[in-house]
Amino acid sequence: MTSDRELVIGLVSVSDRASGGVYEDKGIPALSDWLAQAITTPFRLETRLIPDERAEIERTLADLVDTARCHLVLTTGGTGPARRDVTPEATLAVGTREMPGFGEQMRQISLRFVPTAILSRQTAVIRETQDHAALIMNLPGQPKSIKETLEGLKDDAGNVVVGGIFAAVPYCIDLIGGPYMETNPLVSKTFRPKSALRPPAASRKTE
Ligand SMILES: Nc1ncnc2c1ncn2[C@@H]1O[C@H](COP(=O)(O)OP(=O)(O)OP(=O)(O)O)[C@@H](O)[C@H]1O
Numbered sequence: 001m002t003s004d005r006e007l008v009i010g011l012v013s014v015s016d017r018a019s020g021g022v023y024e025d026k027g028i029p030a031l032s033d034w035l036a037q038a039i040t041t042p043f044r045l046e047t048r049l050i051p052d053e054r055a056e057i058e059r060t061l062a063d064l065v066d067t068a069r070c071h072l073v074l075t076t077g078g079t080g081p082a083r084r085d086v087t088p089e090a091t092l093a094v095g096t097r098e099m100p101g102f103g104e105q106m107r108q109i110s111l112r113f114v115p116t117a118i119l120s121r122q123t124a125v126i127r128e129t130q131d132h133a134a135l136i137m138n139l140p141g142q143p144k145s146i147k148e149t150l151e152g153l154k155d156d157a158g159n160v161v162v163g164g165i166f167a168a169v170p171y172c173i174d175l176i177g178g179p180y181m182e183t184n185p186l187v188s189k190t191f192r193p194k195s196a197l198r199p200p201a202a203s204r205k206t207e
C-alpha cells in the first residue's frame with residue numbers, strides 16, 4: 001500500500017438547491033474553513049458540488065479516491081429521511097468496509113445541539129483499492145453542523161463537553177496507509193496511542 005506523501009482531502013457538497021444555483025453553497029466553504037483551522041500538515045483539496053443523485057454521488061466518491069487519490073473524503077448533505085436523501089446509500093455502495101463509530105458519535109454530538117440529530121443516517125466507510133485507501137465520512141447538510149460534528153462541544157472554559165469526530169481521523173488515516181496528519185490542538189486534539197506518536201513535524205529533520 002502506498003503512503004502518497006501529499007495529504008489530499010476531497011470535499012463533496014450534496015445539495016439539489018446549491019448545485020442548481022437556487023442558493024449559494026455554504027457546505028464546501030464551511031468544510032474548507034474548518035480544515036484550514038484544524039490541520040497543520042500541508043494538504044490539497046479536491047472539491048465537488050453535486051445534486052442528490054445516487055449514481056452521481058457514487059461516481060464522485062469513487063473518482064476522488066481512485067483517481068484524485070484522496071486519503072480523506074468528507075461529504076455534507078443528503079443524510080436525512082427525505083426521499084432524495086441518498087448520500088449514506090451511495091457511501092455504503094462505494095465502501096469496502098463500514099466504520100459505524102463515526103456516525104454514532106456524530107449523532108451523540110449533534111444531540112447536544114438539535115433534537116433532530118437522530119434524523120441523520122450519516123455513516124463512514126473505508127474504500128480500498130489495490131494500492132490505496134481512503135476514509136469517507138458523511139456530515140449533515142446544515143452548514144453549521146460541520147464545525148459541530150468535527151470539533152465537538154467545549155464549555156466556556158474550553159473544556160471538552162463532547163468530543164468531535166476529527167480527533168480520531170488522523171490515526172485512522174495512519175492505519176490505512178495514508179500520510180501522518182497533525183492538527184492544532186486548540187481546534188481538534190488528535191488522539192493516537194503512544195506507540196503511534198511521532199515527534200512534531202517542526203522538530204523532524206526528514207520525513
Ligand atoms: N450546501 C448548502 N449550502 C447552503 N445551505 C445549505 C446547504 N445544504 C443545506 N443547507 C441548509 O440547510 C438546510 C437543511 O439542509 P438539507 O440537506 O435538509 O436541505 P434539503 O432540504 O435536502 O435541500 P438541498 O438538497 O436542496 O440543499 C437547508 O434548508 C438549507 O438552509
Ligand SMILES: Nc1nc2c(c(=O)[nH]1)N[C@H]1C(S)=C(S)[C@@H](COP(=O)(O)O)O[C@H]1N2
Binds near residue numbers: 120139
Ligand atoms: N450537528 C447538527 N446535526 C444535525 C443537524 C444540525 O443542525 N446540526 N440537523 C439535523 C437534521 S434537521 C436533519 S434532517 C439531519 C439530516 O440532514 P441532511 O439531510 O442535511 O444531511 O441532520 C441532523 N443533524
